[in-house]
Each structure stands twice: as C-alpha cells, then as structure tokens.
Amino acid sequence: MVRPMTSVDRERVMEIIRATRFFVPDEIKVAEELIDIYLSQPEQQDYQIVVAEDENGKVAGYMTYGPTPLTEGTWDLYWIAVSPEVQGQGYGQLLVRYLENEVKKKGGRLVMIETSSQPKYLPTRKFYEKLGYREMARIPDFYRPGDDRVIFGKYLGEKE
Numbered sequence: 001m002v003r004p005m006t007s008v009d010r011e012r013v014m015e016i017i018r019a020t021r022f023f024v025p026d027e028i029k030v031a032e033e034l035i036d037i038y039l040s041q042p043e044q045q046d047y048q049i050v051v052a053e054d055e056n057g058k059v060a061g062y063m064t065y066g067p068t069p070l071t072e073g074t075w076d077l078y079w080i081a082v083s084p085e086v087q088g089q090g091y092g093q094l095l096v097r098y099l100e101n102e103v104k105k106k107g108g109r110l111v112m113i114e115t116s117s118q119p120k121y122l123p124t125r126k127f128y129e130k131l132g133y134r135e136m137a138r139i140p141d142f143y144r145p146g147d148d149r150v151i152f153g154k155y156l157g158e159k160e
C-alpha cells in the first residue's frame, strides 16, 4: 500500500535513506530538508511525499515528487529509496506506478528523473528503464569530473 507520509514515518524514512548507503551526507541533508518542508508546510504543493508499506504496515520505501515549476504537465521524481532488506520485491515499482497514476489524475503528461552515471547507479538506471523510462539527455561531468547527470523521462501514455 502507498500512502502520504506523516511525521510518525520521519525516523523510519531517514533510516531507509541512510541504510541504502547510496547517498553522501550532503544528499541526505537535502532529502531531509524536503521531508521537513513537506511535514511542516501542509499547504505547499511543490513536494509530495509518499511511503510504501509492507503487509505488516512497516514502511518499506519512500518517494518525493512534485510538479516541475513553470511547466505544463511535467513532474519530477526527486527522490526514491527502498529499504535494502526488501529491495527487488516490487516496492520501488509500486511507488513509481503510484506517482504515474497521481500525475495522470492531475492532467500531467511527462515524468522526469535525474540520476548519476556512476557505476553504483547502474541498478537504479536499469530499474528506471524497466519501468519504461528512457535516457533523454546527459550532461557530461556534471556532478564531478567523470560523473554525468543522466536525465530519464517518460511520456505517460507511451507504450512501454
């Protein structure tokens, strides 16, 4: 089940982000800042955060997304993480499908995701490809020399 995040989930979500061992401290800080904006400013619309629960109600993963400012119908998936002990069990897919349904309901048409070209992100890129996202642009040496920004996107309604 996927549902909106609440303050009760904050600790567990931060635990998942750290446990993935994917994110450097600065990235963890940004993820946390977005969580705090979401939890403390219920009226804001820029960042939506949802969690996926396992069958016992334990939070297995989370995702931050929102409408891309100054676009018509384009949305960004800003952050997604699934707890390492339950990766590969479909929670990531559940979260992205939820996002796509929400975007469609709101009249959105394009979902964008940015990631890194580092080898450790290869499984992540495979995950996006599996869900029908394709590389649309790449900015060489964006994050640091040798580490490109890889921009994936998917027009909703396109055949996968």
Ligand SMILES: CC(C)(COP(=O)(O)OP(=O)(O)OC[C@H]1O[C@@H](n2cnc3c(N)ncnc32)[C@H](O)[C@@H]1OP(=O)(O)O)[C@@H](O)C(=O)NCCC(=O)NCCS
Binding pocket: 020, 022, 079, 080, 081, 082, 083, 086, 087, 088, 089, 090, 091, 092, 093, 094, 114, 115, 116, 122, 123, 124, 126, 127, 128, 130, 131
């Ligand atoms: C990327 C991530 C969110 C995927 O979530 P997940 O729950 O493990 O993925 P799912 O089980 O839903 O996988 C969905 C599909 O993607 C594919 N996939 C997932 N992980 C994969 C991997 N390591 N290698 C190849 N394909 C993979 C699978 O083929 C799967 O399809 P299948 O069910 O037909 O086998 C999760 O692995 C994660 O948190 N990774 C670390 C953090 C991260 O990279 N976040 C994104 C930052 S940009």
